[in-house]
Amino acid sequence: MTVELISVGTEILLGNIVNTNAAYLSEKCAELGLSLYYETSVGDNEGRLKSILTTALSRSDIIILTGGLGPTADDLTKEVTAKTLGLELVLDTHTKERIGEYFNKIVSHGIPDSNWKQAEVIEGAIIIDNTNGTAPGLIVETQYGKRVILLPGPPNEMIPMFEQDIFPYLNRLRPHVFYSAMVKICGIGESKVEEGIKDLMDRQENPTIAPYAKTGEVHLRVTASADTLEEGMNLVKPVVEELKERFKDNIYTTDEKETLEENVVKLLKQNNLTLATAESCTGGLLTGKIVNVAGASSVLNSGFITYSNESKRQFLDVSEGTLKEYGAVSEKTAGEMAMGAARATNSNVGIAITGLAGPDGGTIDKPVGLVYIGCFLNDKITVKEYHFRGNRQKIREYSVVNALDLLRRSIINNSNF
Amino acid sequence: MTVELISVGTEILLGNIVNTNAAYLSEKCAELGLSLYYETSVGDNEGRLKSILTTALSRSDIIILTGGLGPTADDLTKEVTAKTLGLELVLDTHTKERIGEYFNKIVSHGIPDSNWKQAEVIEGAIIIDNTNGTAPGLIVETQYGKRVILLPGPPNEMIPMFEQDIFPYLNRLRPHVFYSAMVKICGIGESKVEEGIKDLMDRQENPTIAPYAKTGEVHLRVTASADTLEEGMNLVKPVVEELKERFKDNIYTTDEKETLEENVVKLLKQNNLTLATAESCTGGLLTGKIVNVAGASSVLNSGFITYSNESKRQFLDVSEGTLKEYGAVSEKTAGEMAMGAARATNSNVGIAITGLAGPDGGTIDKPVGLVYIGCFLNDKITVKEYHFRGNRQKIREYSVVNALDLLRRSIINNSNF
Numbered sequence: 098m099t100v101e102l103i104s105v106g107t108e109i110l111l112g113n114i115v116n117t118n119a120a121y122l123s124e125k126c127a128e129l130g131l132s133l134y135y136e137t138s139v140g141d142n143e144g145r146l147k148s149i150l151t152t153a154l155s156r157s158d159i160i161i162l163t164g165g166l167g168p169t170a171d172d173l174t175k176e177v178t179a180k181t182l183g184l185e186l187v188l189d190t191h192t193k194e195r196i197g198e199y200f201n202k203i204v205s206h207g208i209p210d211s212n213w214k215q216a217e218v219i220e221g222a223i224i225i226d227n228t229n230g231t232a233p234g235l236i237v238e239t240q241y242g243k244r245v246i247l248l249p250g251p252p253n254e255m256i257p258m259f260e261q262d263i264f265p266y267l268n269r270l271r272p273h274v275f276y277s278a279m280v281k282i283c284g285i286g287e288s289k290v291e292e293g294i295k296d297l298m299d300r301q302e303n304p305t306i307a308p309y310a311k312t313g314e315v316h317l318r319v320t321a322s323a324d325t326l327e328e329g330m331n332l333v334k335p336v337v338e339e340l341k342e343r344f345k346d347n348i349y350t351t352d353e354k355e356t357l358e359e360n361v362v363k364l365l366k367q368n369n370l371t372l373a374t375a376e377s378c379t380g381g382l383l384t385g386k387i388v389n390v391a392g393a394s395s396v397l398n399s400g401f402i403t404y405s406n407e408s409k410r411q412f413l414d415v416s417e418g419t420l421k422e423y424g425a426v427s428e429k430t431a432g433e434m435a436m437g438a439a440r441a442t443n444s445n446v447g448i449a450i451t452g453l454a455g456p457d458g459g460t461i462d463k464p465v466g467l468v469y470i471g472c473f474l475n476d477k478i479t480v481k482e483y484h485f486r487g488n489r490q491k492i493r494e495y496s497v498v499n500a501l502d503l504l505r506r507s508i509i510n511n512s513n514f
Numbered sequence: 515m516t517v518e519l520i521s522v523g524t525e526i527l528l529g530n531i532v533n534t535n536a537a538y539l540s541e542k543c544a545e546l547g548l549s550l551y552y553e554t555s556v557g558d559n560e561g562r563l564k565s566i567l568t569t570a571l572s573r574s575d576i577i578i579l580t581g582g583l584g585p586t587a588d589d590l591t592k593e594v595t596a597k598t599l600g601l602e603l604v605l606d607t608h609t610k611e612r613i614g615e616y617f618n619k620i621v622s623h624g625i626p627d628s629n630w631k632q633a634e635v636i637e638g639a640i641i642i643d644n645t646n647g648t649a650p651g652l653i654v655e656t657q658y659g660k661r662v663i664l665l666p667g668p669p670n671e672m673i674p675m676f677e678q679d680i681f682p683y684l685n686r687l688r689p690h691v692f693y694s695a696m697v698k699i700c701g702i703g704e705s706k707v708e709e710g711i712k713d714l715m716d717r718q719e720n721p722t723i724a725p726y727a728k729t730g731e732v733h734l735r736v737t738a739s740a741d742t743l744e745e746g747m748n749l750v751k752p753v754v755e756e757l758k759e760r761f762k763d764n765i766y767t768t769d770e771k772e773t774l775e776e777n778v779v780k781l782l783k784q785n786n787l788t789l790a791t792a793e794s795c796t797g798g799l800l801t802g803k804i805v806n807v808a809g810a811s812s813v814l815n816s817g818f819i820t821y822s823n824e825s826k827r828q829f830l831d832v833s834e835g836t837l838k839e840y841g842a843v844s845e846k847t848a849g850e851m852a853m854g855a856a857r858a859t860n861s862n863v864g865i866a867i868t869g870l871a872g873p874d875g876g877t878i879d880k881p882v883g884l885v886y887i888g889c890f891l892n893d894k895i896t897v898k899e900y901h902f903r904g905n906r907q908k909i910r911e912y913s914v915v916n917a918l919d920l921l922r923r924s925i926i927n928n929s930n931f
Contacts, residue, residue, distance in 0.1 A: 109537075110550045127528045134559070381798025382802040385799040400798060404805070442828075489808065
């Protein structure tokens with residue numbers, strides 16, 4: 098089955114927003130094993146939307162439209178879809194009630210008249226409740242066997258709706274069961290991972306292995322097509338085991354939803370460890386990532402952003418001799434920063450980053466991209482030297498991922514002894 | 515003139531990357547006054563790319579393709595474009611030399627054979643040198659008056675090429691001169707800004723005013739179409755003056771390229787002020803933004819991420835009484851944090867954020883989204899209370915923008931006395 102995405106909204110064509118919905122839905126369609134060949138963005142314009150939708154209906158089995166379901170006169174995705182399919186709009190009393198309830202919860206004054214427009218649905222459509230807004234999702238199954246799915250544009254409405262209702266709906270349509278697992282790798286490069294799975298990718302038709310490169314990480318999705326879920330699991334399992342054998346502790350999780358920072362917070366909790374951070378060139382990015390994990394406060398008490406030598410001395414107790422002899426960007430300073438952060442806050446673990454993110458400040462001895470990451474744990478200091486490529490932002494992002502990875506490995510090694 | 519974007523790459527359709535190129539090019543086209551009606555993403559597939567390009571040629575004057583100019587066999591944007599237009603590929607010796615030079619600079623071992631493919635160009639095309647990679651850009655002016663522009667996919671190659679060569683090229687094509695100015699506003703909501711310019715937007719045909727909402731900011735682009743640049747400037751100037759009159763110090767810059775954090779760093783430098791930060795719920799995000807400004811180290815010595823009450827006491831000298839009586843999320847704590855950060859680091863200015871980013875921890879008195887931001891400057895403490903909506907990430911982003919805005923206003927007010 099082929100699927101096609103249409104993003105509706107003049108704000109996309111004006112460059113006002115980045116179309117993250119398309120990236121999200123693309124990945125989900127890949128996960129579902131659906132073939133996606135075209136993605137189009139079009140403005141809130143009846144003629145052009147109709148022409149795009151007509152083309153899509155002629156070449157794809159499932160068309161997912163996002164956006165243009167709002168209450169204003171500009172929003173016309175529902176109206177144009179109905180017209181293109183030769184269907185009418187009808188009032189849905191269930192949706193009308195939900196809209197009333199929604200507004201009563203969040204506003205004390207009345208409901209804008211225009212919002213009642215959102216209670217109108219395409220006749221015969223399957224109505225998907227919107228738990229985070231007022232525009233319901235709609236699934237229209239046409240008499241020609243095509244399916245048109247209308248979803249709201251705001252990601253915080255669209256994504257929960259997709260996860261809860263649309264994904265299972267699409268999953269049921271498929272002739273086979275698809276079962277997939279995720280293997281998340283960090284600490285080794287993309288090309289090395291691809292080299293390590295080349296034979297598997299060449300050999301295997303079912304299950305397939307697809308690599309997704311993220312900054313500093315590689316995610317491998319293993320997907321099997323089968324007649325039953327159990328058969329799918331049985332096909333996927335040995336491949337995941339093989340990957341575990343090959344990549345060992347470079348794999349930080351096989352949990353689809355777990356991020357690297359969540360993994361680190363979990364490991365800290367499991368081992369009853371508390372953490373302090375000390376950042377120089379990353380200036381708070383690492384701590385910001387950790388704090389973004391709900392519940393991080395139970396393991397992270399404090400962090401230091403020590404840009405100047407003075408602050409490295411004052412708050413982290415880095416010795417004057419170290420800074421003079423080795424400089425702020427050095428193995429020795431990174432180690433002392435990590436230890437100093439842990440000791441100043443009475444934490445078990447300290448993690449420190451010092452490096453040159455550029456664009457200025459590089460020398461032949463210490464070029465831009467040189468970063469030292471230190472980890473202090475159980476009175477043991479580990480420091481690693483990195484040479485990252487890219488602009489200031491990229492170097493800082495790589496530093497953060499690798500600091501999380503060093504934390505992870507240090508905690509695992511420590512708990513093994 | 516109408517323009518259309520085609521993003522080529524299977525990685526987009528698999529959801530492997532977010533298509534930020536499309537957002538960037540859309541905004542630039544709006545700036546150029548070009549009408550953009552369609553954006554399409556298509557995989558590295560000859561048949562489908564050809565069909566999309568043919569459709570685009572039938573309905574738009576200028577077609578910009580990004581991606582698929584790489585050295586591998588998968589990359590076929592150039593080949594398919596040539597074929598669709600009935601043109602040949604020819605070797606360009608200038609590009610061949612540049613590729614040789616590029617590789618000699620970054621690798622000591624030989625040049626992969628496949629890279630020489632990138633020295634082939636469409637016959638008759640204008641060749642745009644790539645200063646950050648090996649694939650040149652190409653502009654093909656067809657005999658039917660259409661223009662097809664091929665650009666490399668990686669943003670760090672595409673954006674400099676667009677800014678330096680493609681933007682001026684497109685600008686010259688237009689029958690009129692377009693002159694535009696940017697007015698960047700923060701500290702007041704999007705709806706309030708739109709209300710404040712409604713009459714101007716309704717009244718004015720030339721120049722036009724287009725609002726762009728960013729998190730916590732609104733950017734207004736004023737664009738005039740004219741016969742000469744001078745005439746354009748004369749049309750834009752009074753509108754910008756009118757906007758300055760209306761929004762006063764809510765405008766932080768009229769410099770197209772200046773970000774809010776750059777503006778704050780500039781203000782600090784101009785006033786010979788040094789800054790210390792203290793973050794609770796934002797956990798380093800604010801400092802990370804400031805540190806991302808090149809040269810920030812001259813104004814920022816240190817930052818504190820004080821999650822626990824203990825660390826607020828220990829490093830920022832927040833009094834036990836304050837924490838007990840008012841709690842960590844309070845006006846009083848925010849003020850003491852800001853002062854404590856400044857004093858501990860001997861800085862002139864302290865900025866502090868404490869709040870509830872959720873999802874848990876909210877109460878009726880102190881709901882999720884409640885954030886206090888404190889600024890200490892010249893022995894004066896200013897604290898503001900905010901109620902932000904959205905998820906954890908959004909609340910933290912709003913907090914950061916508003917902290918930067920409070921810093922900005924405090925410095926300006928201080929220097930006025």
